Amino acid sequence: MARxxxxxxxxxxxxxxxxxxxxxTTEPYWQPLFAGYEFSKKWMKDNTPDVxxxxxxxxxxxxxxxxxxxxxxxxxxxxQPADEGWGPRPVPTVIGHPALASHIAQSVIQDDFDLTIxxxxxxxxxxxxxxxxxxxxxxxxxxxxxxxxxxxxxxxVPSGKRCFELxxxxxxxxxxxxxxxxxxxxxxxxxxxxxxxxxxxxxxxEFDNNFLNRLIAxxxxxxxxPHIDYVREAGSEGIELVMWLIARGAMADMAGGAKPKVAHRxxxxxxxxxxxxxxxxxxxx
Amino acid sequence: MALDKPYLNVPGTTVxxxxxxxxxxxxNQFCMSLMKPENRSRFKANERAYLEEWPMTEEQKQxxxxxxxxxxxxxxxxxxxxxxIGSTDGKSFQQMAGSMTGMTExxxxxxxxxxxxxxxxxxxxxxxxxxxxxxxxxxxxGQRGAA
Numbered sequence: 163m164a165r166x167x168x169x170x171x172x173x174x175x176x177x178x179x180x181x182x183x184x185x186x187t188t189e190p191y192w193q194p195l196f197a198g199y200e201f202s203k204k205w206m207k208d209n210t211p212d213v214x215x216x217x218x219x220x221x222x223x224x225x226x227x228x229x230x231x232x233x234x235x236x237x238x239x240x241x242q243p244a245d246e247g248w249g250p251r252p253v254p255t256v257i258g259h260p261a262l263a264s265h266i267a268q269s270v271i272q273d274d275f276d277l278t279i280x281x282x283x284x285x286x287x288x289x290x291x292x293x294x295x296x297x298x299x300x301x302x303x304x305x306x307x308x309x310x311x312x313x314x315x316x317x318x319v320p321s322g323k324r325c326f327e328l329x330x331x332x333x334x335x336x337x338x339x340x341x342x343x344x345x346x347x348x349x350x351x352x353x354x355x356x357x358x359x360x361x362x363x364x365x366x367x368e369f370d371n372n373f374l375n376r377l378i379a380x381x382x383x384x385x386x387x388p389h390i391d392y393v394r395e396a397g398s399e400g401i402e403l404v405m406w407l408i409a410r411g412a413m414a415d416m417a418g419g420a421k422p423k424v425a426h427r428x429x430x431x432x433x434x435x436x437x438x439x440x441x442x443x444x445x446x447x
Numbered sequence: 448m449a450l451d452k453p454y455l456n457v458p459g460t461t462v463x464x465x466x467x468x469x470x471x472x473x474x475n476q477f478c479m480s481l482m483k484p485e486n487r488s489r490f491k492a493n494e495r496a497y498l499e500e501w502p503m504t505e506e507q508k509q510x511x512x513x514x515x516x517x518x519x520x521x522x523x524x525x526x527x528x529x530x531x532i533g534s535t536d537g538k539s540f541q542q543m544a545g546s547m548t549g550m551t552e553x554x555x556x557x558x559x560x561x562x563x564x565x566x567x568x569x570x571x572x573x574x575x576x577x578x579x580x581x582x583x584x585x586x587x588x589g590q591r592g593a594a
Contacts, residue, residue: 176540222527226479227472247482247534315527317454317464354563358526359517360585361459361578362544363555365563390453394570398460399526432559434541 164262164339167211169409169422170202170348171377171441172295174218176287177434179251182294195438198428199295205425205442206296206304212343213259214307215266215332215412217405218288218350219314221246224280230316231278233328235270236285236309237263244284253290253299259306262339266308269335275328285309292350295440314351314402319389322404326385329411336412349409351402353429354395355436364397365437371429373403374439378424381410399436414445422446456571459578463525471523474511477501478528487535517547549584 178195181187187196223244225231241256267279289309297304313319320328329347336345353370356362373396376384385407392401415421422443430438454462461467468475477498480486490497498508510518511532519529526543533543545555558564568576577585 222475222479222525222531223482227468227475227528245482247487247531315463315525316468317462356460356564357540357544358520359459359461359547359578360549360580360583361457361564361569362547363558363564364566364569364578365559366566367562369566393454393460393462394457395566398457398462431562434539435544435559437563 164336164341164343164345166333166336166347166412166414166445167344167447168209168346168425168442168444169413170292170296170346171406171409171439171443172292172348172350173352173433173436173438173440174288174291174350175433175436175438176246176291178438179287179291179294182299183252195430195433198430198438198440201426202296202440202442203298210304211346212305213262213345214305215310215336215345215347216289216292216307216350217310217312217348217408218292219402219405220311221286221288222315223286224283224311227316230313231280231311232313232320233275234278234280234283234311235263235267236280236283236311237267238281238283241283241285241307241309243290244286246286251287251290253294254302256285256289256293256303256309257306259308262336262341262343262345263308265339266332266335269338270328270331273331273334275331280311283309283311288350292348310408312405312408314404317389319401320404321389322385322387322407325404325407326381326411329408330416332408333412333417347409347412349406351405352396352400353403353437353439354397354400356397357399357435359398361397363435365431366395366397366400367429367431367437369395370437370439374427374429374441377406377410377441378422378443381407381416385411410443413443420446458569458572458574458576458580461520467523468525469523471525473501473503474507474519474522474524475528477503477511478524478531481531481535490535514546516543548586549588550586551588554586554588
């Protein structure tokens with residue numbers, strides 16, 4: 163049987179990708195941020211999974227206003243890094259895991275979550291920046307990745323509660339896959355940021371750190387927080403944090419297992435317009 | 448019965464909901480077209496002519512030509528779509544976000560380095576934070592524009 167070994171949470175700011183691609187990671191502006199991921203890159207080498215299930219949002223890249231699915235699962239054999247307006251990032255092609263992805267789609271849809279199955283999709287910084295932060299700059303990514311895109315661009319976006327319950331359904335789906343794969347589930351985006359209007363630049367350290375505390379210790383309670391609290395307290399784009407609840411909902415303690423171990427926690431302001439948060443939670447073996 | 452939209456009383460903020468999305472469909476799809484290099488070149492060669500190919504309102508076209516992102520958002524634009532105009536212009540996301548505050552690039556960057564904008568006074572319309580309508584524009588760039 164496949165099983166979830168750990169969950170990883172990280173912001174996915176595009177400027178972080180640009181800093182990596184342009185060799186700026188040791189500059190004074192960026193050095194403190196990348197220092198926070200040194201542990202993570204080593205951890206990733208020591209704990210490489212067979213598959214990463216990566217929850218992110220598309221930023222008007224693969225999905226235009228012609229069509230925006232609320233939840234989309236990538237079932238293709240590979241996914242190309244997107245040209246977001248300044249050429250594609252120089253990162254490896256993302257190799258998918260069609261067998262596990264279609265198994266999860268089948269199971270989760272029958273569990274009442276209406277996923278859109280996507281067989282052709284370019285992936286933007288929302289997916290590739292977390293890969294770069296955790297894996298550095300390899301010639302090929304260390305394992306296959308199942309992209310899972312959540313609409314957090316066009317309101318109404320799914321609630322925290324729905325995301326949390328979806329995570330539980332994904333964990334049941336993975337547990338029913340017959341091949342003994344080690345799977346990591348990553349929730350990305352956030353933390354507090356607002357990219358628009360006279361309120362642009364909003365950062366709320368207190369909200370963010372409280373979110374990290376509750377994500378670890380009280381995820382079911384955190385899942386009850388309504389959209390408006392994210393918008394008011396963490397900025398209009400801070401709503402991306404609901405995606406972290408999908409990954410958290412998939413951890414073993416939410417299905418009667420042991421509480422996860424906090425392997426790493428990091429918080430930094432700023433990266434461009436955004437507060438960067440990062441957590442690694444391990445399930446017991 | 449009207450739908451509940453509690454986010455309408457957050458100052459300096461436009462939530463891109465289904466209604467805004469309807470208003471901004473063609474504006475946002477124009478932005479999307481700038482992801483192709485050949486379209487970026489055609490737009491840069493003659494912005495007005497390129498915009499005429501899209502069934503956008505005249506107000507939306509003027510807002511794009513003026514690079515007035517606040518106005519674009521008011522007319523249904525979404526920041527992730529509008530960002531394609533910024534990347535066509537060679538602007539970073541920080542420059543684009545900063546342009547909506549009235550601050551100079553240096554002022555906005557300094558605010559972020561100092562920990563960003565506080566939520567205090569900026570949660571509800573009618574408080575006295577720096578994002579409130581009666582305190583616009585912020586910073587020197589906006590004051591120059593107003594003079």
